[in-house]
Amino acid sequence: MKTAALNPLVKRKKNSYLKRYWTLYLLLILPVTYFIIFKYIPMTYIQIAFKKYSIVQSVWQMPWADNYGFEYFIKAFSNRDFLYALRNTVMLNVLDLIFGFPAPIILALILNELAFKRFKRITQTIAYMPHFLSWIIISGMALQLFAPTTGLINIVLERMGLNTIPFLNDPNHWIWTYVFLGIWQSVGWNTIIYLAAITAINPELYEAAAMDGAGRFRKMWHVTLPGLRPTIIVLLILSLGRILGSEFDRPYALGNYYVKDVANVISTFVYTNGIRGLQFSLTTAVGLFQSVVGVIFVLTANAIVKRFGERGIM
């Protein structure tokens, strides 16, 4: 009896729910289709990594690769170019992490101490600029500035009686130029988030610190930095998750024939051997390896951070 009495009410409620919200589902149709077509359907193509690629068959029909399907993973890990690309990816990302990660924190601390408001704004605007330049443009500028004999930097070095430096043509120097250009491009932009976090710090803490006789550096160390800790940790997790990830534009635009032993990373390996070299199974396997390790890294970093009692990202 009771349910019979309630039923029409439930039904009406359901009707009114649909009546009210059907447009929301309508709006979601396009985005959801987008994700299905451009993200989820390609995910089914990942099986190519375990199969012998054939141009005439659909991915579901292709025959399995040898070694229980792991043929191409074995091939990848016995491929000299891939091992170099893997090493370079990790090496460049670790260097980016060591030098590029602290840079915006330090710059944010410096900008925060800047006493002149207008000058601070101008500095910020100019510091954000490199973020808006493409790596093609940056590489074009770098090729001119760092050119062995004709570049501005080497002209200056020569006039000062110093040796010229082959910034982009010698593997060792190239690595440091790569790291430096990365910092140059992103340091200003990455301060935004830290500066926003600094404004959220309770000003009373600074006053209390000042009462205790703390100077500029002690305030930075005991108030600002602890206030930034949650932000630093979240961004650190994200960077750790990207340790095996590789951007394409930066190494591709900056790389050249002389430095290919250190400049080839996983993304450029996939491009040259996959899209140019048509070894689809091999490069899909490499891509899958990269994605899976990336996810494992993010999850691990997140779990470690949570164990230490910090807020994670998930």
Next chain:
Amino acid sequence: MVKSKSTKIGDWIIVFICLLLIFTCILPLLNLLARSLSSSDALIRNEVTLWPKGLNFEAYRMVLTDSKYTWSLLWTAILTIICTFVSLFMTTICAYPLTYDKLKGRRLFNAMIIFTMYFNPGTIPTYLLLKNLGWLNKPIVLIIPYCLSVFNMIIMRSYFYNIPESLRESAEMDGAGPLRILVSIYLPMSTPVIATLALFYAVGRWNGFSDALMYMNDRKYYPIQLLLYNIINSLQNIEVATQEGFSRPGLAESLKAATVMFATVPILLVYPWLQKYFITGVTLGAIKE
């Protein structure tokens, strides 16, 4: 509070560091500008540093009269405008429904979308999909495949969350449906985030080249960055250099600089005006999912 002498010195040290930073940021641009305005003889003789030598506008005239450059610039501008609108539309219609707590299946949609941020299918599967769709070498391949960024969607959703729910509820009382609420309440209140995302998407398209490198073989549809990449690297390769139409090395140098200027200046003119907005946008993006 009276500032001590050491604090003042500290202030000046900080100003000095900032001046150094500014100098480092604009030095490459000054060098580029100087090169683009210099005579080819001065460039060959390595005399150009931060100031143009033998001032002339030859390189700019050549870029503006060469249909290859003007078309590529125009095409990239058209692409950028289309992409920005498509992306903003997609981002809005994705973010808005997800702000409704009562929407059934919201968690599922959310999970489905966020998952693609942590695990992406990879370069080759995406390439093969576009190949199967028959989109390779067609203009659409530069517009649709990357038109919706999850990261930007999250920024917009966070912004929508900050709009007081009471506004929506009172509109609902007056009988307004979700679409009406979006158009007449949410969108007008979201100028900062729309401006930010428009900037992000526009810059992304204007600066993007890897999708064109991978999916576009038709030179007619090369965006400016890909054309630039070919030009910049052509100087190291005589064959490509003649193919791109360079015969005099000095002129090629200033031409290269002038082309880079054309690709850079539009962005440099726009971003400072949106600074206030994109700072909000970036900060919102950092909010925990």
